[in-house]
Amino acid sequence: MHVKGIIGCIVLSLLLVNCRNKNTAYDTPANGKINISVDESFKPVMVEQIKAYKLTHQRTEINASYKSEADCFRDLNNDSTRMIIVSRGLSDDESNYYKQKLSFKPTWDIIAYDGIDVIVNLNAKDSIFTLQKLKSYLSGADRNKTIVLDGKNATSTVRLLKDSLLHGKNFGSNVFAAGSSKGVVDYISSNPDAIGFVGSSWVGDLDDPEQLNYEKKIRFALVECKICDKSVYAKPSQATITTGQYPLYRPLYYVLKENAVGLGTGFANQLSLEIGQLVFRRSYLVPAKMDFDYRNSFMETNKNLLNKTSEQ
Numbered sequence: 581m582h583v584k585g586i587i588g589c590i591v592l593s594l595l596l597v598n599c600r601n602k603n604t605a606y607d608t609p610a611n612g613k614i615n616i617s618v619d620e621s622f623k624p625v626m627v628e629q630i631k632a633y634k635l636t637h638q639r640t641e642i643n644a645s646y647k648s649e650a651d652c653f654r655d656l657n658n659d660s661t662r663m664i665i666v667s668r669g670l671s672d673d674e675s676n677y678y679k680q681k682l683s684f685k686p687t688w689d690i691i692a693y694d695g696i697d698v699i700v701n702l703n704a705k706d707s708i709f710t711l712q713k714l715k716s717y718l719s720g721a722d723r724n725k726t727i728v729l730d731g732k733n734a735t736s737t738v739r740l741l742k743d744s745l746l747h748g749k750n751f752g753s754n755v756f757a758a759g760s761s762k763g764v765v766d767y768i769s770s771n772p773d774a775i776g777f778v779g780s781s782w783v784g785d786l787d788d789p790e791q792l793n794y795e796k797k798i799r800f801a802l803v804e805c806k807i808c809d810k811s812v813y814a815k816p817s818q819a820t821i822t823t824g825q826y827p828l829y830r831p832l833y834y835v836l837k838e839n840a841v842g843l844g845t846g847f848a849n850q851l852s853l854e855i856g857q858l859v860f861r862r863s864y865l866v867p868a869k870m871d872f873d874y875r876n877s878f879m880e881t882n883k884n885l886l887n888k889t890s891e892q
Contacts, residue, residue, distance in 0.1 A: 609846025613641040616663040616844075617655040619736050620646045621761050621779035622694065622832060624788070625863040626665055632859050633850050640843055650734035656686075662837055662844040667694075667736035667830045678837065688835040691851045693866040695780040695816035696737055696828040698801040699765070701772040708813050709775075710804040711827060715745045717775060720752015726774040728767045732757040737777055740830050769797030777828075780816055784864045803827060821866050831868065 607614060618626045623646045630642050645655070649668075655661040669688040670678070679685045698714070700707050706725075716722040718741060730737050732751065742748060758764040761782040768776040776798075783798070785791045802813035805825045812825060820826035834851055838844040850856040857867035 607640075607843040609640075609841065609843055609849070610637050611639045612843045613643065614662045614843045614847075615643045615645070615660050616665065616847075617645045617647060617652040617661050618665040619649045619652055619667060621730060621735065621737055622665055622781050623761070624785065624791075625692075625694075625781045625860060625865060628863060629847075629851060629856055629859050632855055633847055636855075637846065640846075642843070642847060648731055648734040649736040649739065656835060656837060662842075663847065664835045666833055666835065667740070669833050670835060682837065682839070684839045686835055686837045687848070688833050689848075689852065690831045690833055690868045691856065692832040692860040692868050693821055693829050694832055695784065695821050695826055696740060696777050696830065697780050697783055697816045698803055698828070699768050699776045699778060699783065699798045700801050701768055701770075701774065702797060702799055703772040704775075704799065705772075707799055707801045709801055711745065711806065714775075714803070718745055718751055718755060719749060720754055723752065723754040724773075725754065726771065727751070727755040728758050728764050728774055728776040729755065730758060730761045730764055730778065736830060737779065740828070741777060744828075765794055765798060769794070775801070780821075780865060781863065784816060786864060787862070818861070818864055818866050829866075832865070 606612065626644060626646075630644060633642065634640065647655075649666050652664040652666050656664050669690075670686060675685045698709060713722075717725050717727050729735070729741070729751075732738065732755070742751075758767050758776075761778050764776040764778045765783060768774055783791055783794055783800075800815045802815055803826060805812040805814050806827050807824050814820040814825040816826045816828070821829045834848050836844050836848050852869050854870075857870045860867045861870070
């Protein structure tokens with residue numbers, strides 16, 4: 581009986597190990613290492629989020645790779661990437677694909693809203709634009725301005741502009757890719773006849789010394805408000821994005837490929853709860869989970885504006 585008992589314990593241990601291999605990661609919210617991929621346009625704020633998590637979970641390591649949104653989704657197919665930070669959630673087809681591949685569906689949720697700022701050189705003659713005018717520049721119908729983006733395809737900035745302003749059509753020959761968000765700022769600072777589109781995370785933090793230096797090189801353009809009764813033009817800010825006055829904005833999502841309470845779950849919880857939401861607010865983005873009255877009144881009644889801006 582004693583031998584049988586030992587054998588039984590061994591079998592039970594092997595079963596438990598096997599279940600652990602299938603259903604959990606070898607980490608916890610307080611200990612371990614994971615790889616995540618982040619849309620490059622969200623890099624500044626996500627660097628701060630990772631720092632904040634490390635401060636309270638010193639035995640963890642979150643290795644972030646910053647790249648285009650399309651590359652983030654490609655990384656999600658790899659076993660080595662647990663989480664991505666992008667501007668959309670999964671489609672039904674994508675969720676079903678991962679259900680078949682992993683035996684469970686990844687979780688995803690909105691954590692914040694980020695503006696796509698229109699920036700011009702300090703010496704630019706034009707700094708007030710209607711959406712129709714921006715559309716004409718982006719489409720190439722008006723080639724009097726050079727338009728600079730963080731890429732020509734695959735980035736969340738490109739996807740939003742194509743979907744919301746060009747309705748899927750191609751950019752004009754006057755549209756160029758700077759290769760990165762910082763590249764957009766650098767180009768605009770040296771070219772008075774150019775217009776740039778860049779995420780608020782890169783230029784909107786009024787407490788970041790490097791971003792404050794940008795004020796010596798660039799200006800934030802005013803863009804037409806499409807929901808206002810009167811003719812109103814707004815700069816990107818927490819207030820104008822929250823109320824919908826500034827029309828070019830996008831959500832930030834996490835997509836988590838984890839079927840147990842691991843480090844990815846811990847980090848996702850931070851992004852959604854008080855500490856992470858305060859980091860977003862401190863970085864001058866709009867938190868999606870904290871209770872702001874303006875955000876609730878606008879976002880709840882304008883859910884169709886969540887993944888696109890105004891239509892022409």
